[in-house]
Amino acid sequence: MVMKGVKFSNKGFTLVEVLAVVVIISILSAIAVPSVLRLIEKSKADFCEVNRLEIERMYQLNLDLEGKVHSIIEFEEYLLDYGNEHCPAGGIYGYVDGAVNCSNYSNTDDEIEDPDKGDNGVPFYEFG
Secondary structure, eight states, X not given: OOOSSOOOOXXXXXXXXXXXXXXXXHHHHHHHHHHHHHHHHHXXXXXXXXXXXXXXXXXXXXXXXXXXXXXXXXXXXXXXXXXXXXXXXXXXXEEETTEEEESSSOOSSOOOOOXXXXXXXXXXXXXX
């Protein structure tokens, strides 16, 4: 039975087109998500470093102005009174060898390891 007067519209997407879009979005997200997560972790480490340096500078200034000598008790009291900056990862600040350290980002000289640098990346064939 043929229906007369009924027109079908071809304005929709085919299954192949929808699958192609889903595959492309999946590939882009597989590339973008690790980069964004690495950027977030690096920004937390940078924020923590800035806070550590500021607390260290202000603590040294406080010791000099009040004529005090460093002790663990003095540092803990200083943090309770003035240490309103906190580590974004929830680390605990401590004072070791004349420098403020964080329990999460303890090495002040080390940066977050970037997997794109060094030998951790994808090995490439070298023509030679």
